[in-house]
Amino acid sequence: MTSCGPHWPCRCAPVGRGRELGISPRCGHNGSMSPTSALAFIAEDPEGFARIGLYAEDTGTVLAPARTVDKESFCAVVQQLESRHAPRWVMLRTRGWCELLAAADVYLAKAYVLSLAQRILHRSPAAGQIEDFDLESAPSPSSQPEFQDALFAAPASGETLEELLAMYAAQQAAMPADPVLRAKLRLLLNAESVGALIASEMENTGLSWDERAHRALLREQLGPQVPEHHRPAKLAALAAQVGAALGTPGLNPDSPQELLRALHKAGFAVQSVRAWELEHINHPAIAKVLEYKKLSRLASTHGDAWLDQWVADGRFHPHYVLGTVASGRWAASGGGALQLPHSIRQVVRAPAGSTFVVADGRQLEPRILAAISQDANLQKAGAQDDLYQWLIDAQLVRDRHDAKLGMLSVIYGGSAGGSAAVGAALKKNFGTAMDYVDSAARAGERGEGVHSFLGRGCPPADERWMRAQRSTRDEASQRAADAAARSRGRFTRNFVVQSTAAEWALVWMGHARHLIHQAGYSQLCRQVFFVHDEIVFECPVELADELAGMIRTAAALAGRTLFGAHSVNFPVSIAVTANYADAK
């Protein structure tokens, strides 16, 4: 690739709402549009720190000569380009750049993260052939055996400006020609990328954490602090009580095997030591076991060691991981951010003068199913902000619990136990929606792939699965193959809903971020947490109501961005509270 910039094809697609929000396609050579939009590439500079190049998005024309930037001036240069051109920032990954920008409060409106785009394109049935991309397993000199160095000499770092330009061009070439598919996939890539910006910003900001309250809670429940991997006093006492109550002194209740043997010896006929199984038994010894399990969990997952490792200066800084979960949901590594127990949320407290605004998409997955399946009855049910109440009023289910259970059974494919009866009533009334997820399940069972509304493809059936389907020599292998097929069917049935829900959530966040910025509140209102269908913001108390309004607006915009002007209803429930435990 030469210095003349990338030559990517540009087929203009119909552009949905919100292209200026950084999450929708933009194609600038149609006279009615604003001036040519720009792409700013941030690459590694082998000699210095960063190399930045500015190009016209539609033609690839160089708008400003590529320049080398040192670390000290990096944020200022980016800020200047952002103010002047508001480009879409193209980078291989956010790591290395966005922490600096977030710390310097430099706001990037739009991004395009090549590594995330590559993964999506690789799996998307709409896209053309493109290589897979895995940053973590990319060859690094130290991890390669010596002899391989000779075979694969001098692996490219893949991070120079020229390489990034080539990668972008290749991705553009892989975009589908069909205008609708193209616009959807473009929206997905942009939404995924703005998600990466948000993740980086949240990691930098952190979640306000009352360490003193957390320590106090630990002292009260566990006793004085002990070294890591030691049993705190109150937990040790409880372990002794459990051993005594079951007639097995010295029992280690953390060992499932030991505990199961002890329970059997004490006359309890249980299959496992799982809490939900033990909960059915009304006995003081069992109560002690359950009490121990709860406390042991607190000590090991959110004890003093966790605080030492993850909370600094009164904030929890998790690391969000994008692009690994098949459905497009985020994962988190470190600190178990996405599994914060409700019991610990009481120590998530906003600083004085600030509050949290906690928003979650109400009954998101049934609404997503209504949108993608175009089931008129389910859309009618979803017209009401409380979809479950509609099911109750229509006498399809007895109560909220059954409503939720039935919907989960429809979406997950459950038919066992109590959910079967509840599911049946729903299946009858929402036949179109049922057909939609059923056909996704059948496709999965046949080994075919499915995809989200915007075009995120599910992983293909692996070689072992295919082999199992072919090997039907005996009854046992036939049964195993059938079980594997049904299992994949449940996965694909869920995938079409979960992946589209994840897309809606990304677009929701992107719109919220933009509205906040537009209002001039980027510094004041910060997103501090995200779990699949729930966003937590921290803001000054006096801005909470205004922020809540923007979040609701963003949810409605997200529906229209994905599904058009006649989108189904996407209500959000919002709680304004300084203590996370008090939200919903």
Add this chain to the structure above:
DNA sequence: TTCTTCACG
């Protein structure tokens, strides 16, 4: 390294 259990949506 794999299994079991449990936390979240």
Add this chain to the structure above:
DNA sequence: ACGTACGTGAAGAAT
């Protein structure tokens, strides 16, 4: 008629 609840991460025990 029949058959299956979906996706994650972390810790500690078991292998």
